[in-house]
Amino acid sequence: MEVILKEDVNNLGHRGDVVKVAAGYGRNYLLPQNLAMEANAANKAVIEQMKNSAVRKSAKEKTEAESLVAQLDAASLNFTRKTGENDHLFGSVTSSDIAQQLEEKGFTIDRRKIHLDEPLKSLGEFLVPVRLHREVTAHLKVVIAAEEA
The missing domain is CATH 3.10.430.100 (Ribosomal protein L9, C-terminal domain)
Structure with a gap:
């Protein structure tokens, strides 16, 4: 089963990646947890938009994390x-x-x-x-x- 990841999943991939997973893992965990969506023709058209959004969101999260590092290190x-x-x-x-x-x-x-x-x-x-x-x-x-x- 091919799915498009909506969020980063440890040991699987990052947001926007198209990955092949076992059917049970996709149906029983990734889809109900809203971590992924099925990779069909309609959803594949959305991938590019998701990737651009993911890059912006990741950059924002990274800058927030970097500012928090200084506070946590102290x-x-x-x-x-x-x-x-x-x-x-x-x-x-x-x-x-x-x-x-x-x-x-x-x-x-x-x-x-x-x-x-x-x-x-x-x-x-x-x-x-x-x-x-x-x-x-x-x-x-x-x-x-x-x-x-």
Whole structure:
């Protein structure tokens, strides 16, 4: 099945691309989520207009992301957690926790843009990558301290 992507989809393609996908993936995920539309003759005529629009939208998003990078690089998030032996945390600090604290500071960033290989489970300072745009990544400083007994 051929579809035209309306949005960037990880490991598949970018907005405006015509890609071939499995019929079930297209029918059950891409089309209902409004991430793609079927690539038929009528829709193929719309591709060029979508690509031009996508280029403008991507350029605008990139400039917004670049301005946000400076603010995020200067920001620092502090978490206090209970610890056990060897300074291991009871629980962890996840991308959801980071997104929630960013929102409290006035930044609206989707937790899926915060790239943690695994949740943070020890004390210390960490640089967490935040992918704001496919070409722009900020590095957020996260400090985890022990909770006072």
